Amino acid sequence: MNLTSAKKDLDDEELLQLLERARVNDSKAIGILCSHLYSKIYRFIYYRVNAVEDAEDLTSEVCFRVIKSIQNQKGSFYAWIFRIASNLINDHYRRRSVRSNVEPAGDLIEEMIDKGNKQNELLEQKELRQSLKKLTDEQQEVVVLKFIEGYETDEIADMLGKSSGAIRAIQFRALTALRNNFIKKEVD
Amino acid sequence: MEQDIELLLDNCINEMRNGKSIDECLAKYSQSATGGAGQLRPLLQLVQQLEILPKPEPAPEAISGTLINIGHHIAQRSMTSEKLTAVEKLQKKSSIFNIIRRPKIAWAFSAAFLFLVVLFSAATISANSVPGDILYPLKLATEKVKFLLTFNSEKKAELRLTFSDKRLQEMIAVFQQSGKLDTTLLKEMLDEAKLALEETKIPSDTASVFVTKLSHVNAYQKDVLEKIRPQVNLSSRKIVDEAINMCDMRGRWMRRMMNEENEISPDSSAPDSTGSPQQMPRSKQKSNRWQWGPGCDWMK
Incomplete structure (x- = not known):
């Protein structure tokens, strides 16, 4: 079980220092910040879009927007970037109008199957990923931040501008919905 | 009741992150779960599955491509800000001469300058004049x-x-x-x-x-x-x-x-x-x- 795999690799102080330098156009700081953010944003987006290419494009766009507006950023930094990412994902779906009907590509899962991983487990993961996409935006955000990114409930509350109780409620409803989707598929 | 189960679920997830099994978590919270253990177990099993979902890492090419684009953007922004600073300086300088640039004031300045030149020339020439001369x-x-x-x-x-x-x-x-x-x-x-x-x-x-x-x-x-x-x-x-x-x-x-x-x-x-x-x-x-x-x- 990999419950603590996704951790922040920059502490708050380091992040603040990088932000200060990035705000005055320090290219080195911007480079470090982008490298650090890219993976986080990519994972956040990957589980909500259909293809690796889309995830990469959107992640690049988020990084771009972050750097463009970093001088005007106030409040929680991660909340800000995940809000930008969420907005971009929504725009992406609005443009394509394909959100609910298209089957997720599951590039990563298929890639792992090719590499000889346990097929049943990976197929379950593929189904789980498909079910994840049927959740509401809010539920998807919480699930990805909590179980993929590995953030604590309080941290997610801060990022999404909600109370911890609200995040716990969303988490509970998201897990229940995922479970129900699973059961439904098994019955089918 | 629902709030309790949401909190219990969150607590169990935290316990599992600290290395405890589902059974240990449910045992710990069995009294307060008030029969919710049956509801929590499948959710916690799902959490286990979610936690082992692959953590996709972006392709290094994608990261480097983004960094290159951002580098270009920063370079452009620096150039633009330098240009802006230069323009601002020019504007400040020009604002001093803006009054002079106005046609009427420019005309007045020119006339005054011409008058002073003529006056100075006449005064110089008049230095050798004698009574009866115009100057x-x-x-x-x-x-x-x-x-x-x-x-x-x-x-x-x-x-x-x-x-x-x-x-x-x-x-x-x-x-x-x-x-x-x-x-x-x-x-x-x-x-x-x-x-x-x-x-x-x-x-x-x-x-x-x-x-x-x-x-x-x-x-x-x-x-x-x-x-x-x-x-x-x-x-x-x-x-x-x-x-x-x-x-x-x-x-x-x-x-x-x-x-x-x-x-x-x-x-x-x-x-x-x-x-x-x-x-x-x-x-x-x-x-x-x-x-x-x-x-x-x-x-x-």
Whole structure:
């Protein structure tokens, strides 16, 4: 079980220092910040879009927007970037109008199957990923931040501008919905 | 009830993150779960599955591509901000000259500049003019302005001397041109020399130097008048004689003053209108030390 795999690799102080330098156009700081953010944003987006290419494009766009507006950023930094990412994902779906009907590509899962991983487990993961996409935006955000990114409930509350109780409620409803989707598929 | 189960679920997830199994978590919270253990178990099993979902890592090419694009963007932004700074500086500079750029003000500035150039040229040309010339009044006006703009007593006295010398030169020029003596210029020449000493309060340390200079000017004027005298007509000759006589007396007074400055009361030795020393009460003697008398009133 990999419950603590996704951790922040920059502490708050380091992040603040990088932000200060990035705000005055320090290219080195911007480079470090982008490298650090890219993976986080990519994972956040990957589980909500259909293809690796889309995830990469959107992640690049988020990084771009972050750097463009970093001088005007106030409040929680991660909340800000995940809000930008969420907005971009929504725009992406609005443009394509394909959100609910298209089957997720599951590039990563298929890639792992090719590499000889346990097929049943990976197929379950593929189904789980498909079910994840049927959740509401809010539920998807919480699930990805909590179980993929590995953030604590309080941290997610801060990022999404909600109370911890609200995040716990969303988490509970998201897990229940995922479970129900699973059961439904098994019955089918 | 629902809030309890949400909290229990969250607590169980945290416990699992700390290494506990689902059974251990459910056992710990079995009393407060109030029958919710059955509801929590499948959710916690799902959490286990979610936690092992692959953590996709982006392709290094994608990261480097993004970094390159961002680098270009930063470079462009830096260039733009530099350009903006330069433009701002230019705008600040230009704002100083914006007033001048307005047509009316520009015209006024040009006109004023042209006027000053013309005035300066005319004043320079008029320096050699004599009475009767168009530019002569400008010459006199320039002298007056120059005198008014001079605030130092010594320099004012020097100017008076210069004016006196100029009147002499003008008188000679007029005499050479017309063969007639301009008595007005003669009067002004003597008056300026008188005023040179009267109108100014020269410091005592430079007074003797100035009096010496004045004495030389006076001697020169007397020489010129003596040279002119034989060439003027009879009516003018009398005036010239009187002027020579006055110069003579002034010269004597100045010589005596230079020799006996500390001993002789200057007021008692100051010449009157006829050149003889004036008699004054002792109380006024000091203040009128350099008094020469009424000057050239005899010419009026």
